[in-house]
Amino acid sequence: MRIRQMLQAGFAVAVMLVGGGAVAPAHADHPIIMPVRSDDLAGVQKCYDDPQSSAFCDKCAGPNNYNPSLTNYVILRETLKAGGMPVRLVGIDSPNSARSRLMVETGVATVKADWDFNMDGNNQLLKSDPFIEAGLLFKGLYGLADNEALQKAADIGDVKDLSAVMNPNWRLDWQVLQAMEITDLYPVSTKSQMFRLVARHRADFTLLEFSPRPDLMQEYDGIKLVPVVGVKVAMPNAQHFMVSRKSPRAQEIVAALNRGLQILKQTGLISQCLAQGGLVNASTRDWQVLNTRDLDGNGQRLF
Numbered sequence: 672m673r674i675r676q677m678l679q680a681g682f683a684v685a686v687m688l689v690g691g692g693a694v695a696p697a698h699a700d701h702p703i704i705m706p707v708r709s710d711d712l713a714g715v716q717k718c719y720d721d722p723q724s725s726a727f728c729d730k731c732a733g734p735n736n737y738n739p740s741l742t743n744y745v746i747l748r749e750t751l752k753a754g755g756m757p758v759r760l761v762g763i764d765s766p767n768s769a770r771s772r773l774m775v776e777t778g779v780a781t782v783k784a785d786w787d788f789n790m791d792g793n794n795q796l797l798k799s800d801p802f803i804e805a806g807l808l809f810k811g812l813y814g815l816a817d818n819e820a821l822q823k824a825a826d827i828g829d830v831k832d833l834s835a836v837m838n839p840n841w842r843l844d845w846q847v848l849q850a851m852e853i854t855d856l857y858p859v860s861t862k863s864q865m866f867r868l869v870a871r872h873r874a875d876f877t878l879l880e881f882s883p884r885p886d887l888m889q890e891y892d893g894i895k896l897v898p899v900v901g902v903k904v905a906m907p908n909a910q911h912f913m914v915s916r917k918s919p920r921a922q923e924i925v926a927a928l929n930r931g932l933q934i935l936k937q938t939g940l941i942s943q944c945l946a947q948g949g950l951v952n953a954s955t956r957d958w959q960v961l962n963t964r965d966l967d968g969n970g971q972r973l974f
Contacts, residue, residue: 703924705747706771706780707762710862711740715762718744731944734883737891742948743784746802747912749940754931756924767860769840778917782924786843790913797921799928802941803910808950809960810844810906811898813889814869814876821875824899827851827961836865836874843908844878851904851962866894878904881952903958 707715718728718741726733728745735741740762748760763780765771774780776795787805790796812830814821824830834855839845848856857874859865868874881898882889889896914924935941945951 701920702759702761703751703782704761704763704780705744706765706774706783707740707744708768708771709764709766711738712762712764714738714741715744719760719762727947730940731947733947735948736882736884737889739880739948739950742944742950746935746941746944747782747784749944750802750912750928750931750935751924752931753934753940754927754929756927756931767838767840768842772913775913775915778915780915781918781920782912782914784910785913786908786910788908789842790911795916797914797916797925799912799914799925800932801909801911802932803945803950805907805909806905808906808910808945809881809903809952809955809958810878811881811887811903811955812876813879813896813898815872816895816897818872818875822899824902826902826959830902830961833875834873836868836877838862838865843906847904847906847962848878863892866891866896869896870894880949881955883947883949883952887952887954898955901958902961903955904962905960907962 715738717724721728723729725735727735727741730749731742731745735745744760744762751758751760763774765774765780768785771780771783772785772789775783776793784802787798787801790798812821812824816822821833824833831852832854834857835848835853836857836859837845837848838860839858840860845856845858855874857868859868865877869877876899877896879889879896879898881887881903887898912925912928914921914928918924932941942951946953
C-alpha cells in the first residue's frame, strides 16, 4: 500500500489514539507516523514501497543524494528495528520543519528527528538519546562556482562581508549564520527559494550538507551549487528523535529507540548512514571550521 493511500489510515490511528473517550490499545500493526518535508516525500515514499529500491534505502549501503529526510527515515526505521520494534514507519507530508514539530506536539505525527533545543522544555514531547552528537555535523558554504569573492573566502572575516540566504525555520542554521555576523542575511521560506536567490546573484551562499558526490556539488531545480573548498561550519547541537506524548506508545518508542541507538552505534550503521547521506563527509575532515567560537574544546555547543 502506498504512503498516500495510508495517510487516511495513519491519521485515523492518530485520531483514535489521541481523541477523547477511551484510548484504544496499542497494537503492533499500528504505524509510527513521521512528518516529511514535501520536497523529500517522493523519495521516502519510494523507500517505504520497496526497501530495496535503492542501496541507501537498504541499510545505507549506497549514497543518498539531496534527500535529508530519507536519511532520517532510514536511520529511524533501522533504529526501531534494532530496538525490537519493527513497526511500519509511515511518512506524511509536511510543508516545513515548524509544521512538522507541531504535528508531533499535537499527536498528528508520532516521531521526527530534530535538534535538542527544539524539544528541551517542551512537555508535549519525549526525547531519545542523541543519534548525532553536538559538533559532529558540518555544513558547507554553497554558492555558484563562478562567484570569485565567495570561492576565495578563507576565514570568518572573508565570509562576514558576503550575503547569505536561509530559511529561518531551519533554526540552527539561522542561528549559526546570525552568530557569524553575516552582513546581509536574507530569510526565505523554501529550499527552492534558497537556491534561486543564489543563482540570481541576490545572495552569495547558503548552508547545505556536503554532498556525497566526489565534487560535493548540490543540485536542486536544475541549479548547481558548490562549496567553498577548505572551510566548513559546525552545527553546535545534538540531534535526537522527538516522540509525541500523545501516543500511548511514547515510552515504548523511546525505550526502543535508545536500545536501537546503542546497537547501531556499535555496529557502525549510524556512522554509515550519516556518511552516505552526506551529513558526515570524510573528504572535508581537515577543512577549517569557521565558527570554532560556538564550540568548546570537546565539540560541545556554547549557545
